[in-house]
Amino acid sequence: MSQSVNPSASSALSGLSADEMAFAQARQKARLRRRIMPVLGVASVLLLWAALVYWLKVPPFIAPSPQMVAVTLWEKSGLLWTNLVPTMIESVAGFLLGNLAAIVIATVFVHKKTLEEAFFPVVVVINTIPVVAKAPILVLLLGNGMEPKIAIAALICFFPTLVNMVRGLESVNPQAMELMRVLSASKREVFFKLRLPHSLPYLFSALKIAASTAVIGAIVGEWIGSTLGIGALIIQATYAFDSALLYATVIVGSCFSMSFFLLISLLERLALRQTALPNS
Amino acid sequence: MAPLEHAVSCQNVTVRFVTEERAVTALEDVSFTVPAGGFLTLLGPSGCGKSTLLRVVADLITPSSGTVEVLGKTAEQARLDRSLGFVFQDAALLPWRTALENVALPLEVGGGLKPDSRFTSPRDLLALVGLSGWEQSYPHQLSGGMRQRVAIARALLGGPRLLLMDEPFGALDEMTRDRLNEELRRIWAETGTSILFVTHSVYEAAYLGEQVLVLSPNPGRVVQQVTVDLPRERSLALRDTPHFVEIAAALRAMLGKVTP
Ligand SMILES: Nc1ncnc2c1ncn2[C@@H]1O[C@H](COP(=O)(O)OP(=O)(O)O)[C@@H](O)[C@H]1O
Ligand SMILES: [Mg+2]
Numbered sequence: 357m358s359q360s361v362n363p364s365a366s367s368a369l370s371g372l373s374a375d376e377m378a379f380a381q382a383r384q385k386a387r388l389r390r391r392i393m394p395v396l397g398v399a400s401v402l403l404l405w406a407a408l409v410y411w412l413k414v415p416p417f418i419a420p421s422p423q424m425v426a427v428t429l430w431e432k433s434g435l436l437w438t439n440l441v442p443t444m445i446e447s448v449a450g451f452l453l454g455n456l457a458a459i460v461i462a463t464v465f466v467h468k469k470t471l472e473e474a475f476f477p478v479v480v481v482i483n484t485i486p487v488v489a490k491a492p493i494l495v496l497l498l499g500n501g502m503e504p505k506i507a508i509a510a511l512i513c514f515f516p517t518l519v520n521m522v523r524g525l526e527s528v529n530p531q532a533m534e535l536m537r538v539l540s541a542s543k544r545e546v547f548f549k550l551r552l553p554h555s556l557p558y559l560f561s562a563l564k565i566a567a568s569t570a571v572i573g574a575i576v577g578e579w580i581g582s583t584l585g586i587g588a589l590i591i592q593a594t595y596a597f598d599s600a601l602l603y604a605t606v607i608v609g610s611c612f613s614m615s616f617f618l619l620i621s622l623l624e625r626l627a628l629r630q631t632a633l634p635n636s
Numbered sequence: 637m638a639p640l641e642h643a644v645s646c647q648n649v650t651v652r653f654v655t656e657e658r659a660v661t662a663l664e665d666v667s668f669t670v671p672a673g674g675f676l677t678l679l680g681p682s683g684c685g686k687s688t689l690l691r692v693v694a695d696l697i698t699p700s701s702g703t704v705e706v707l708g709k710t711a712e713q714a715r716l717d718r719s720l721g722f723v724f725q726d727a728a729l730l731p732w733r734t735a736l737e738n739v740a741l742p743l744e745v746g747g748g749l750k751p752d753s754r755f756t757s758p759r760d761l762l763a764l765v766g767l768s769g770w771e772q773s774y775p776h777q778l779s780g781g782m783r784q785r786v787a788i789a790r791a792l793l794g795g796p797r798l799l800l801m802d803e804p805f806g807a808l809d810e811m812t813r814d815r816l817n818e819e820l821r822r823i824w825a826e827t828g829t830s831i832l833f834v835t836h837s838v839y840e841a842a843y844l845g846e847q848v849l850v851l852s853p854n855p856g857r858v859v860q861q862v863t864v865d866l867p868r869e870r871s872l873a874l875r876d877t878p879h880f881v882e883i884a885a886a887l888r889a890m891l892g893k894v895t896p
Contacts, residue, residue, distance in 0.1 A: 531728035534696050538722045540715060540746035549745055553732045628732075 417597035428600040429607065436589070436608050443586040444612060446502055446574035450509020451566055451616075458514045459559070462521035466551065467543065476522065483515040487569055491576035505577035505585070512573035513566035517559070524558025525551045560624040567620045571613040586612075640708050643798050643830035644670040644693055649702035651688050661855035662688040666702070668849050668861055670798075670832055675824055676861075677845030678834045679887060685856025686834040690800050693832060694722055707797055714798070718742070718750055721791030721829075723801040727783040729775040729790075735762060735782075736771040739789045754795030755827075761789040764823065781812035788820075792827065801833045805840070814872055817843055821870055838887045842866075843875060850890045859890050 402422045408414070409421040416424065429436070465472035491508050498504030528550055536546045578587025586609040593602035651663040662685040670676045678686045691697040692704055695711035706714035714720055729738045739758035743749060755761055762771055765785040775783055784804050791799055805813040817840060824831055835841050841848045842864055850859040864883060866874065874880050 529726070529728055531724040531726055532730065534691075534694075535722065535724065535728050535741075536745065537696060538694055538715060538720055539742050540718070542746070545745040549741070550730070553730070556732075 417599055420600035420603055424600040425603045425607070428604040432601060432604065436604060439584060439586055439589040439605070440608055440612060442502060442505075442584050443571070443574050443578065443609065446505040446577070446585070447509050447570040447612075447616070450506045450511075450573060451513055451570040453506065454510030454513030454570070455517050455563060455566055457510070458517035458562075459521055462518055462525055462555075463547070465522050466525045466547075472522070479515060479518055483519055487512050487572050488576060491573060492580055495577055495580040500581040505574050505582070508577040509570040509573035512569045516565050516569070517562040520558045520562035521555055524555030527558075528554045556627060560620070560628065563620050564617060564624070567616040568613055571609065571616060575609060640672040642669045642705070643672045643674060643707060644668075644676075644832060645705040646689075646693070647703045649689070649692060649699045649704060651685070651692060651697060652700045663692075663699075664855040664857050666851075666856065666858050668858060670830055671846075673828055673830055675821075675831045675833070675844060675846045677841040677848050678832065678851060679838065679841040679848050679891070680836065680851030680856070681853055681891065682836055684851045684853035686836075686851060687802050688856070689851075690722075690802050690832065690834055693798075694720055694800050718746070718753070718794055719797050721793075721796035721799045723784070723787050723791045723799070723804045725803045725806055727775070727780075727787040727804075729783055729786055731775050734772050734774055735767060735778065735786045738775070738786055739793060741790060742793045749794045755792055756794065758789070758793060761792050762786070764792070764826070765789045766819065779812075780808050781816060784808065784816065788823070792823075792829070795827070795829070797829060799829045799831045801831065803834050803836070806835070813840070818870075818872055820844060825868070838884050838891070839875060842880065842883045842887055843870065843872075848887060850887065859893075862887065862890075 406422050409419060420428075465476060490512060494508045494511060495504060498507055525547075532550055533546070536550060541549070574585070575587035575590070578585035579591055582588040586605055589605045590602060590609075593599070593605055646669070647667050649663055649666045650661070653660045653662055666685075666689060668676070678689060680686050688697060692699050693706060693711060695706075695715040704711045707717075707719050709717070709719075730741070733741070736758050739761055743758075749756060759771065762768060765788050767782060767785050767789070770778065770782065775786070778786065787804065791801075805816050808816070820831075820833075821844065823829075831844075833844055835844075845864050848862045848864060850862065851857065852859050866880065866883070
């Protein structure tokens with residue numbers, strides 16, 4: 357802080373800084389609270405779980421105790437990791453493929469109205485089918501191996517992103533469009549200077565959804581026809597009544613899905629740092 | 637360059653919109669001129685085709701019939717030559733660009749500025765509209781009045797010879813609007829740009845314009861083109877003089893005849 361020469365200004369300044377100090381303290385307290393409360397919440401749920409399993413004498417083939425899950429996570433970390441890798445590859449590859457295709461097709465739709473009129477309604481309808489219903493259909497169509505899982509993850513990402521991207525590219529301010537025409541901007545310039553930056557918040561809200569659904573798509577694909585992957589391990593653990601392994605697998609899958617989501621959220625923050633987000 | 641008589645000359649312009657539900661005649665047989673270097677305000681109730689007329693001049697709408705000459709060329713040629721600046725009602729700034737980057741947009745699209753352009757510095761234009769120091773602010777950090785100032789600076793980039801303004805101050809509070817009115821007169825005097833300005837405010841029309849074109853609705857027709865006989869140097873206090881009040885009353889009477 358710089359020292360002011362004007363006495364009245366400096367007193368005003370110190371008055372303000374006292375206020376500010378109190379505000380900063382209050383804020384730090386609030387932040388600490390926000391950190392601690394969820395930790396306490398999780399801890400109490402774990403405790404309740406452990407207590408219930410203990411008192412009700414739940415047999416381990418129905419539900420494990422949290423300690424058992426923790427031990428399994430540690431002891432079978434090799435097995436869990438081996439199964440996580442294919443799921444990661446499938447969902448990330450599917451995510452990239454599906455979203456890339458969606459962005460390209462949205463761009464085509466915006467420039468070729470007839471194509472959009474013919475196919476966009478189809479896309480909107482397919483988009484309403486739930487993921488768990490779509491996945492088995494695709495497994496039947498595509499069979500075993502890693503590629504079909506990638507395809508499932510890709511297809512599942514594709515529709516929401518396409519719908520959002522088309523909306524984002526088309527919902528530009530009509531006056532901004534007129535401005536571009538007054539400036540004799542080319543279609544290409546309108547796309548890159550106006551439509552694309554305008555669509556980014558729409559795109560990212562779709563990508564965040566896609567980050568979770570891509571993992572779901574890969575896992576559901578593995579349920580049906582696979583010997584490796586988080587989905588396959590879930591099925592194997594269930595049939596073996598190994599509830600501790602089942603829970604551990606689910607936790608590993610969720611952690612991956614969450615990290616993926618957080619990564620996309622981080623990218624969103626970087627990309628939209630400067631913009632007032634219109635739709636989030 | 638030969639001296640130009642008219643910045644804009646519209647002869648018998650008719651615009652019909654045909655939509656799925658109905659056909660609207662937005663403008664019927666509209667003729668008027670804006671003298672070179674002049675300041676014409678378009679006054680009329682909403683729905684009388686003011687925006688449509690402005691868009692015809694800007695080559696955003698092709699008239700169903702009639703001829704439009706802008707700066708001695710077709711409207712399309714004037715647009716392609718970058719001779720036009722357009723200021724929209726809602727500023728139409730790009731929210732992901734700073735004030736400075738918004739003003740610089742015309743440099744980046746449509747082939748940029750013509751080689752002999754005036755006003756090529758976005759920074760200087762922001763200073764002209766009184767926004768020095770706000771270059772790095774984003775639109776959401778600016779007030780409505782400041783956003784319109786940015787839009788005006790952007791429209792002035794390249795020194796267009798005709799500025800088209802569609803109710804640019806319509807959404808602002810009265811005090812901000814008054815101040816911007818005063819500054820627009822100054823900008824007009826400093827830049828020598830011809831201005832065609834749409835408003836539905838009698839006071840704004842009389843205060844800003846050297847001439848006022850009064851329009852009537854359903855369909856949009858010219859009632860009269862009035863010359864405002866006020867000094868070139870105008871301050872806001874002028875609006876309290878009996879002479880100004882008389883002019884405003886006369887304009888209102890013209891509007892009164894056409895709006896039930
Ligand atoms: N693109 C359009 N399609 C159909 N009708 C339109 C269109 N633009 C304007 N109109 C109609 O033309 C008339 C004049 O509109 P406008 O020029 O916006 O009036 P103003 O700017 O004076 O309020 C209105 O009746 C409006 O509904
Ligand atoms: Mg209008």
